[in-house]
Amino acid sequence: MTSTARGARARARIEVTTAIKEEARRQLAAEGAARLSLRAVARELGLVSSALYRYFPSRDDLLTALIIDAYDSLGEAAESAHAAVAQEGPRQRWVAVCAAVRRWALAHPHEYALIYGSPVPGYHAPQTTVPAAARVGLLLIGIVRDAHRGPGLTDLPLPADLRPEAERLVADLAPDLPPAAGAALVAAWAQLYGLVGFELFGQFHRVVEDREPFFRHAASRLADQVGLP
Amino acid sequence: MTSTARGARARARIEVTTAIKEEARRQLAAEGAARLSLRAVARELGLVSSALYRYFPSRDDLLTALIIDAYDSLGEAAESAHAAVAQEGPRQRWVAVCAAVRRWALAHPHEYALIYGSPVPGYHAPQTTVPAAARVGLLLIGIVRDAHRGPGLTDLPLPADLRPEAERLVADLAPDLPPAAGAALVAAWAQLYGLVGFELFGQFHRVVEDREPFFRHAASRLADQVGLP
DNA sequence: CAAAAAAGAGAGCACTGCTCTTGCCCCGGA
DNA sequence: TCCGGGGCAAGAGCAGTGCTCTCTTTTTTG
Structure with missing residues (x-):
């Protein structure tokens, strides 16, 4: 045989x-x-x-495998949360994805730390991890793009010295978006992880107690920031 | 003798x-x-x-000493940057402090990772670190409070389910501030560290290139978010 | 069916944090 | 001024780590 x-x-x-x-x-x-x-x-x-x-x-290769799995698990959680509210407006979908990221992070703190915390010393993530890492980002981009094509985005300020960078950025990421929205999106993306990280790593200890509504409101304000109606 | x-x-x-x-x-x-x-x-x-x-x-005690020093160093950098623009408006001062945090982080990446990245496994920071850790936060609170007493803050939305938490929060942190401003301040604080962390830990690699203006604009939008005029 | 490839075992190297014992030497009370 | 005690460094040792090398067994392949 x-x-x-x-x-x-x-x-x-x-x-x-x-x-x-x-x-x-x-x-x-x-x-x-x-x-x-x-x-x-x-x-x-x-x-x-x-x-x-x-x-x-090597140990690093094992870690890399775990990192990719973690990105995929987070991406899947975000995507399925998004699918569940796919019929609703962009703002609801945005908040739903943000909330899913937070929920996943609270459920898998060490995996979250592995992918979004400080890098493990000596370890540098290989390119292999990039596609898996991009899933949540693509989801958020998609929401903003839908809003842009549908109900429309509110106008956002864009200082002159940021315009070239913003144009380059949307050219790579989402050519149909206005540059200001692209820049705001990337900033909001980073800020989302600031909120999650602070809660997860204990910086909100004795500062914010009732974290769920706090987070939802902050996520909604992030939606404002990227111009979602 | x-x-x-x-x-x-x-x-x-x-x-x-x-x-x-x-x-x-x-x-x-x-x-x-x-x-x-x-x-x-x-x-x-x-x-x-x-x-x-x-x-x-133990090794952890040495780490704790380094953490306290790092918080102090960051706090001092932020405070001296603030002192240099103390005569200017709240928005300029806010952006100056944010920029100082970013600059310090870029200059001391591993120390920044130590205090704001994922916690070192097994290690849990003792209460000793709290006062040093609060310095930047107090600075930001002070700026918002000054603005509130002076030119005034813009009105911010506050959902009903967040109100109790926001009131508790300002009662602890800054009793003279409106609850919505307190909540926005804490969120902005976390988001600032999201921006810095993403840049530092490489998430902006091949996404944002010209990071200085990007950051300054994001910091200025954070100022909007806390209601600074 | 024999050769080659794959897999596991075990010993060993250089490193880590931490403990315990030994001995020195300097400081402070008599 | 002497002398005992305490702070201090040294060294050996324990249990653990990632990783390499060699040897044996098992399975696959030409």
């Missing part, structure tokens, strides 16, 4: 690979990225540590 | 302590928090690693 034999090997490899990722994700969720230990993963799987290197050439 | 003798001991202790912190800060700046090694610090100082524990009971 040559073909099944080959299939068996390949299947076993995939199984072990996902088992490693699953155990690694479990440790990541429990302890955080810097406490993720290859040896501990191997131990838990009944393997010797050196055997792990047949599947991931 | 009893007193000088005791003084000599104490002085030596202070000198070694600051030497440790200096070397640690050097390594922090060069390699990041997670690569900060007690043994390497000791080696560089010509000490054996165990000797270091006479000065800092």
